[in-house]
Amino acid sequence: MARGKLRIYLGAAPGVGKTYAMLNEGYRAHERGADVVIGVYETHGRESTAAQARDLEVIPRKSIEHRETTFEEMDVDAILARKPERVLVDELAHTNVPGSLHEKRWQDVEMLLDAGIDVISTLNIQHLESVNDVVEQITGVKQGETIPDEVVRRADQLELVDMSPEALRRRMAHGNIYPAERVDASLANYFRLGNLAALRELALLWVADRVEENLQAYLEEHGIEGAWETRERVVVALTGAPGGDVLIRRAARMARRAHGDLVGVHIRPTDGLAERSPELLAKHRQLLDDLGGVYQEIAATDVGVALVNVAKAERATQLVLGESRQSRMTHLIRGSVISQVLRAADSIDVHVISTTGSEEDPAGVPLVRRRSPGITRRRQVAALVVAAVALPLVTLLLDVLREQLSLPSVLLIYLLVVVAVASIGGFLPAAMAAIGGFLLGNYFFTHPVHTFTVADDDNLVALIVFVIVGAVVGDLVSRVARRRVQAAQAQAEAETLARLSGTLLSEQDPLPALMVGLRSAFGCASVAVLRRDGDEWHIESSAGEPVPQRPEEAQVSVPLDAETTLAVSGSGLGASDLNTLRAFTGQLSLAVERRRLRAEAATAEGLVEANELRTALLAAVSHDLRTPLASIKASVTSLLQSDVTIATASRTELLEAIDAETDRLNNLVGNLLDMSRLQTGALELVWRAVGFDEIVPAALQSLGDPAARVVVEVPETLPRVNADAALLERAVANLLANALRASPPDRPIRIFAGATPGRVELTIADEGPGIPVDQREEVFRPFQRLGDRPDGDGVGLGLAVARGFVEAMHGELTIDDTPGGGASVHVAFPVAT
Amino acid sequence: MDPVARVLVVDDEQQIRRALTINLRARGYDVDVAKTGEEALEIAARCHPDVVVLDLGLPGIDGVEVIRGIRGWSQVPIVVLSVRETETDKVAALDAGADDYVTKPFGMDELLARLRAALRRATPGAEEAVIETPDFGIDLASKRVTRDGEEIRLTPTEWHVVDVLVRNRGRLVAQRQLLQEVWGPQYHDETNYLRVFMAQVRRKLEPDPSRPRYFITEPGMGYRFELPD
Secondary structure (H helix, E strand, C coil): CCCCCCCEEECCHHHHHHHHHHHHHHHHHHHCCEEEEEECCCCCCHHHHHHHHCCCCCCCCCEEEEEEEEEEEECHHHHHHHCCCCEECCCCCCEECCCCCCCCCHHHHHHHHHHEEEEEEEEEHHHHHHHHHHHHHHHCCCCCCCCCCHHHHCCEEEEEECCCCHHHHHHHHHCCCHHHHHHHHHHHHCCCCCHHHHHHHHHHHCCCHHHHHHHHHHHHHHCCCCCCCCCEEEEECCCCCHHHHHHHHHHHHHHHHHHCCCEEEEEEEECCCCCCHHHHHHHHHHHHHHHHCCCEEEEEEHHHHHHHHEEEEHHHHHHHECCCCCHHHHHHHHHHHHHHHHHHHCCCCEEEHHHHHHCCCCCCCCCCCCCCCCCCCHHHHHHHHHHHHHHHHHCCCCCCCCCCCHHHHHHHHHHHHHHHHHHHHHHHHHHHHHHHHHHHHHHCCCCCCCCCCCCCCCHHHHHHHHHHHHHEEEEEEEEHHHHHHHHHHHHHHHHHHHHHHHHHHHHHCCCCHHHHHHHHCCCCCEEEEEEEEEEEEEEEEEECCCCCHHHHHEEEEEEEECCCCEEEEEECCCCHHHHHHHHHHHHHHHHHHHHHHHHHHHHHHHHHHHHHHHHHHHHHHHHHHHHHHHHHHHHHHHHCCCHHHHHHHHHHHHHHHHHHHHHHHHHHHHHHHHHHHHCCCCCCCCCCEEEEHHHHHHHHHCCCHHHHHHHEEECCCCCCCCCCCHHHHHHHHHHHHHHHHCCCCCCCEEEEEEEEECEEEEEEEECCCCHHHHHCCCHHCCCHHHHHHHHCCCCCCHHHHHHHHHHHHEEEEEEEECCCEEHHHEEEEEEEE | CCCEEEEEEECCCCCHHHHHHHHHCCCCCEEEECCCCCHHHHHHHHCCCCCECCCCCCCCCCCCHHHHHHCCCCCCEEEEEEEEHHHHHHHHHHHCCCCEEECCCCCCCHHHHHHHHHHCCCCCCCCEEEEEEECCEEEECCEEEEEEEEEEEHHHHHHHHHHHHHHCCCCCCEEEHHHHCCCCCCCCCHHHHHHHHHHHHHHHHHHCCCCCCHHHHCCCEEEEECCCC
């Protein structure tokens, strides 16, 4: 029997005319000749509504006693007995009085529908379960009577009885809905314009199946608190396998159609062995993000169960999976994720989608495939050899012991061989050994002996069990071996990472060490960190040969940051290594960054040093200038005193001091100027061939009386040199002045010259304290005496200027010891051509 | 003629030593000279000078160390004579125990005036109780200040500041010393007090407070009451 059809008139509020519409519809059907009865209807004393019932047959209500009050409920049994074509049932959400057939009227209706009777009913939006709390938030009235959305959704026809809020209020005010005494209160409360508008909106949206997003907007706009969670949620399973994009797009479309959320879930297997490609997964994640989806990643052993659990936790209504890429065999043995999901999914709709339309080419994607099979070919061969040797031997032995042993014992001994073979060579040799054992056992030890026929069923069972056990053991062994290798690999990766992290912590500049570590960890020919400089790349750090000059030259290049890239070349870098490599790049970025910071710090340090030096130089210059000034001023102010008479001898002394200090000051200013000329390169040289015999007397003369003790031995026959005569004279004068200061007053200074082939050398030898070897460079630095500490009087600028001049004229100035004590300064020039 | 006082001149510059010696001897001082810090400490210990004129930039131990060395056993007035002109250098010397600080290049008059002031402090009781300037008169005994015959009222704190400065006339009174004498030992960093009270004193006594002639500020060091000759 066909189930009856359900038609519901949905209204936003009481009084919009649902019952009216229902009765009207019923009557029209009746007029068309349909068998229509009224199961139950409420006019709420509205005459116009009651009038619509006209001459339709009304099934009398059933009276039910409850707590000494009589209630009237729809008589379901009577309707079923009457069995009309169509029945009108007002107020679908009505709660029956206790003692009725069902708790709710919609359950009565279900019964009628099941009986093949069409039902026309009415419903107010506020009674819908899903919008119940929203209605409460809007109107402030809690609805006790609710009806599951499912029931309404299942309705064959849903018709909205719409009326504008203003019209409804007008009807209300006219007393068409409630009795006059309730009108004012109702208009002020439930029937406020805003409430009605909101309820109407709600009803419209619900009907249009666009309830959520618009209502949400409405609620926000009107500051109504609380979220309304009835969204469809589509969960899509991401594996990182090719074709995932198709899944995501499909799921996104489904979510959009349902105005629901999109959630992408990646179940990361805890054994870490699954095939997955991080690149694709990242791409899929991005796609998901672009399509407004949320990404979740969960680690679990049982992928299917975990997926369903996440979907349930997310209150998903739909779950989207990709078609399996597993082989049929794997399905049979290990079961498929899809069937796991289907079993566990309960109420969630599961969509399994073909991914063949994907643009992602499985072949082009570096599918992560573990390189190591666990058991090497050599081990397999060795196992086969063992099997080939051991099986005949055991057979011979067993043949001797034939009388003492039963077949199960024989097979157990064969099994021992199979297990041994399995432990060496894994599944394949074990399977072959098992078959060999089976055949040998069969041939030699089952009746009839020396045939491959088995007479006894019992023996046949033993043989078959033997083969199965052998195969299973072999499989287990090879699996264990594979996992051990994988574990070892993982450990090695972890160790490498840990070691390199250690490098990062302990080294000042960890980059070179990281390069070397990286190269050895991946066994590649060369690695380099390249830095982009415009269109050029230069090598920041590298290890191995040949160093890739540009990222394009490298086999693998991974950007570290905006400017630097890691380039790896000449390697058997497998896809699985990319993971580890990626972990390295984090470390490398840190190292590169640290290197940059260190460079900056060094620059800053240099600036600080330069600044300190400049301050010290200023202090030195100010001291050297002020000291003679102080003497001059002290002498002059002494001479200006009027209250005392200074003896003539003393006056002369003061005047001489002024004279000497003025010279000293002038000399200093000259040296300062020379120095700045040297340093700014503003020195203008007048080249000519000059002889030391011209220069030395002029220099001596400029030094005045103190130079009297200088012993001069400069022959006039020496070749001349190319120089600026004035500068050379100043250089020699400075050197002489220095020697005079350094040497005790009673010791002579010697100045002499000599020629070697192509060169002429002038030497100034004093008998002072000399200059220790390690200070011979320092004394030429301007103001190497810092501050105003006069350690070694006047060693400020003289030597620096002298050397500056000599070197500017392509000469050479060196210091060594005077034989017998003191310092000797040598000035050497090439012979003038 | 008995020597006025015995002066130890410490400077590594021969010309400075010579100029000072000539001047001081012409005024009847006995002069000892030292070229290094070590020599200065030795002569100070041996000759007991009445005042020391000390350069800071010396070969060997530094001038500031020499001050500390002398202060270890003697309160002899020390006048620093140096090219170092930063506040840090001045405060370091004063904190070590120097009495006054004259920067090079210097006028001989100024140095001699500072020397006299330093010597006066060393011989207390010899000071006059009444000081007359062209602009005002101060009677330290009766605590009265008069200007053009009229008495000028000073608050107790103002008077205290004036009293300390006038008793040390011609000499530098370090900020810290002034604060501790007037406000008490726990005060040493509240130099803004000094600025406020010195401004009030100048308004009451100086003919042109913005160009003080008597109550001189030595930036970074302290204050000095100058008596024009």
